[in-house]
Amino acid sequence: MPTSAMTITQKTDFKASNEKVSAQKFIELDGIPWGMAWLPNGDMLITMRGGKLRMVKQGTLIKETISGLPKIEVANQGGLLDIAVHPNYEKNGWIYFSYSRADGSGNKSTAIMRAKLKGMTLIEQEDIYIAQAYGSKSSHFGSRITFDRSGYLYFSVGDRGQRDKNPQDLTRDAGKVYRLHDDGKIPADNPFVRNELAKPAIFSYGHRNPQGMALHPKTGAIWTHEHGPRGGDEINIINKGKNYGWPVISYGVNYSGSKFTELTEKQGMEQPLWYWDPSIAPSGMSFITGNKYPSWQGNLVVGSLKFGYVLMLTLRDEQVIKQEIIKDELTRVRNVQQGPDGYLYVAVDGQGIYKLVPQK
Numbered sequence: 001m002p003t004s005a006m007t008i009t010q011k012t013d014f015k016a017s018n019e020k021v022s023a024q025k026f027i028e029l030d031g032i033p034w035g036m037a038w039l040p041n042g043d044m045l046i047t048m049r050g051g052k053l054r055m056v057k058q059g060t061l062i063k064e065t066i067s068g069l070p071k072i073e074v075a076n077q078g079g080l081l082d083i084a085v086h087p088n089y090e091k092n093g094w095i096y097f098s099y100s101r102a103d104g105s106g107n108k109s110t111a112i113m114r115a116k117l118k119g120m121t122l123i124e125q126e127d128i129y130i131a132q133a134y135g136s137k138s139s140h141f142g143s144r145i146t147f148d149r150s151g152y153l154y155f156s157v158g159d160r161g162q163r164d165k166n167p168q169d170l171t172r173d174a175g176k177v178y179r180l181h182d183d184g185k186i187p188a189d190n191p192f193v194r195n196e197l198a199k200p201a202i203f204s205y206g207h208r209n210p211q212g213m214a215l216h217p218k219t220g221a222i223w224t225h226e227h228g229p230r231g232g233d234e235i236n237i238i239n240k241g242k243n244y245g246w247p248v249i250s251y252g253v254n255y256s257g258s259k260f261t262e263l264t265e266k267q268g269m270e271q272p273l274w275y276w277d278p279s280i281a282p283s284g285m286s287f288i289t290g291n292k293y294p295s296w297q298g299n300l301v302v303g304s305l306k307f308g309y310v311l312m313l314t315l316r317d318e319q320v321i322k323q324e325i326i327k328d329e330l331t332r333v334r335n336v337q338q339g340p341d342g343y344l345y346v347a348v349d350g351q352g353i354y355k356l357v358p359q360k
Contacts, residue, residue: 017312017324019295020359026345027061029054029352035083035097035145036337036345036353039117040090044339046353047097049079055120056353068122070113073102076138081110082155084145086182093117094182098143098155107133109173110141110157114182128184129155129201131173137161140174144213149220152187153180154238156224158209159246163260167206167246170198175246177210177224177238179203191241206244206269207236212285212302219318223273225285225302228252229260231277235300236270237318245269251277274313274320281306284335288312290342293358301326301344303333310336310346310356327356 027046033054035047044056045066051074053066072080078100086094093116101111109131115122140158147153159166159175167175170192178201179190192198212225222238232252236244249263251272265271276282284303288296300313309328313320332349339345344356 017326019293019326021293021327021344021356022359023327023330023346023354024357025352026059026355027056027353029061030350032079032334032349033347033353034079034081034334036335036339036347037083037085037095038340039085042340045083045085045095046347047080047083049081050074051080053080053083053097053122062120064120066117066120066122068115068125069097070099070101070111070125070127073100073108073138075100075108078108078138078141081141081143082145084147084153086114087147087151095122096145096153098141098145100138100141101127101130101133103133105133106136108136108138108141109133109160110143110155112145112153112155112180112184114184126184129178129180131157134160134162134166134172134174140209142210144211144224146213146215146222147182148215148222151182153182154178154203154213154222155180156207156210156213156226158211158226159207163208163247167208168243168248170195170202170205173199175205175207176202177204177207177222203240204238204242204244206246206248208246211283214285214287214300217287217289217298223285223300225282227281228275228277228279230255230257231279233276233279233282234272235274235302235313235320236272239270242270243268244272251275252279273318279306280304280311283333284337284347286336286338286344288338288344290338292342293344296326301336303336303346305332305334305349308333308348310344330354 032049081098112129115125142156210226229252314322335347
């Protein structure tokens with residue numbers, strides 16, 4: 001077992017934080033708020049998995065929904081997923097979305113679209129990546145989006161429920177993390193561009209269903225977390241061309257309890273920085289860099305769908321040295337992001353968005 005990983009055998013192994021925060025309702029929303037992003041003027045954009053895009057102005061939810069979204073295949077885990085604002089938004093106005101899309105045969109995949117916002121309408125829409133669709137299942141779409149310091153766009157696509165076909169096969173989409181230029185072009189130094197059979201947008205592979213992605217504030221590395229099966233949820237630092245092992249190696253088992261692999265490590269496959277067993281069903285993640293929580297700066301926060309809490313991992317370089325619950329009793333936490341004001345915002349299924357405020 002890697003020295004940076006630790007097996008958690010009971011929920012009670014998570015200790016509550018000594019520093020208290022209260023969860024104050026920020027915006028009430030029905031449905032599932034999946035992604036959160038902020039425009040430079042402070043407006044907040046929220047993607048609803050059911051296929052709507054909402055806007056919050058000066059703390060007030062606008063009743064009108066934003067129009068101009070593509071045709072979205074809403075079913076089970078599919079729908080309108082993540083959202084990211086271009087780092088140079090003030091100059092170019094681009095906003096990026098991930099969503100589930102169906103082809104003419106009813107097969108579904110993850111797509112990345114960019115568009116500009118004019119009033120309450122999206123304009124200049126264009127799909128910059130459409131993953132190949134292999135089946136009609138409505139699970140494991142991924143999909144988080146982030147930019148790195150060089151302006152490259154990264155996004156994740158889950159294995160689409162085809163565990164033994166997609167993640168280890170570079171000729172197929174799904175089970176991958178991708179890197180593109182902001183206009184959808186393939187970077188010339190992507191790791192598999194010289195492999196004529198490989199999907200050239202692939203940056204790393206061997207992933208199950210990554211639903212957390214964040215840029216490390218000091219190193220500039222892309223960090224992700226992904227759902228394991230029963231056990232084996234992982235945090236990974238994404239490195240160019242690396243194989244993260246799914247499903248050849250795993251710290252999890254089938255939902256039935258049976259094993260699908262005897263291996264937890266193998267030469268040529270990356271070990272997770274951290275993993276959870278049993279699963280917490282992680283969704284959403286963010287590094288704390290603001291001044292609202294001085295003693296937490298540099299730490300990583302992760303939402304838990306399964307247990308309904310926000311978990312904080314204290315980091316020392318690239319090692320997790322402690323984990324603690326900073327807020328619980330939130331039912332299904334879908335996302336957690338630090339806003340431009342430095343506060344943590346938590347998206348909760350069927351409830352809306354909470355702001356975590358330190359208690360004096």
